[in-house]
Structure formats: C-alpha cells, structure tokens
Amino acid sequence: MHGSANQGEGETKRDFLRVNLGVLGHLETLNGRKRVEIVDLSQGGAYVVLMDADVAAKYDVRDCVLRWMSFEAFGEVKRREGLHLGIAFDEPLRPGVIKETRQHASLNVRNDYQELKQAARLWAHGIYHT
Known part of the structure; x- marks a missing residue:
C-alpha cells in the first residue's frame, strides 16, 4: 500500500494532516468496485460519497x-448516512501522500469533471457504464 505509515508516539487523529478534495476514486469491497468522490482525506481516514444512488441503496x-x-x-x-461514507484507515497515511494528493488534486478534479461530463452525455443517449 502506497499510503501507509505508523502513527507516531503521542499523535492523535486530530494531529493528522487533512485536505478537502473533490477527487474521484474507487471503493473496492467483496461486493465489487464502486465510484466515489473523495470529499475529505486525512491520514486517518476519508469522507466519500458514492456516485450511484441506485447502487448505494443496496450497497x-x-x-x-x-x-x-x-x-x-x-x-x-x-459511518454511513445515505450516499455518504466515513472510512477509518487501518494504518495512517504518510504525510507525503496527503501533500502529493493536495498538489495534484486540482488537475485531477479538472480531469474528473471531463470524465463525468462524458458519462452524462452517454447516459443521455441511453448508454450506462460504471
């Protein structure tokens, strides 16, 4: 795993680096792979939103x-509230992972926007893909 590191002595979850994002990602489980928007990312966890409401209801x-x-x-x-999920990581992310994610987030958000726009076009023409 790229992003794992051990928590230091005396460090608490509130000491973790945190960044607000809006980057697309994937959540993989035994039930399959689902698209998510990562709204908030910290060393200790993430707050994500499932992109497909129909799937989320039974997910x-x-x-x-x-x-x-x-x-x-x-x-x-x-934690789960509708489409919104709070994920606690098994191991804290290294600070460098947060910093690199923040540095590249704006470029990724632009790319994600284009991808979502294309998906919307396909959906409007009756073509659905996950």
Whole structure:
C-alpha cells in the first residue's frame, strides 16, 4: 500500500494532516468496485460519497480499499448516512501522500469533471457504464 505509515508516539487523529478534495476514486469491497468522490482525506481516514444512488441503496459495505490517483488505503466504513461514507484507515497515511494528493488534486478534479461530463452525455443517449 502506497499510503501507509505508523502513527507516531503521542499523535492523535486530530494531529493528522487533512485536505478537502473533490477527487474521484474507487471503493473496492467483496461486493465489487464502486465510484466515489473523495470529499475529505486525512491520514486517518476519508469522507466519500458514492456516485450511484441506485447502487448505494443496496450497497452494504464494511471492509474496503479506497483507491485514488496512485494511492490506496485499506479501511473500514465506520459511518454511513445515505450516499455518504466515513472510512477509518487501518494504518495512517504518510504525510507525503496527503501533500502529493493536495498538489495534484486540482488537475485531477479538472480531469474528473471531463470524465463525468462524458458519462452524462452517454447516459443521455441511453448508454450506462460504471
């Protein structure tokens, strides 16, 4: 896993680096792979939104792998409110992962926007893909 590191002595979750994003990623579970928007990312976890409301209604998930850019993190869904999931990582991400994600997030958001725009066009023509 790219993003794992051990928590230092005396460090708490609130000491973790945190970044607000809006980057697309994937949540992988035993039930399959689902697209998500990563709204908030910290060393200790992430706040994501499932992109497909129909799938989300029947998508019960606990253990998962969150993948974005060139990173991945294993975790557990600790909180769920509709399409919104709070994931606690098994191991904290290294600070460099947060910094690199933040540096490249604006470029990824632009690319993600273009991808979503294309998906919307396909949907409007009756073509659906995940």
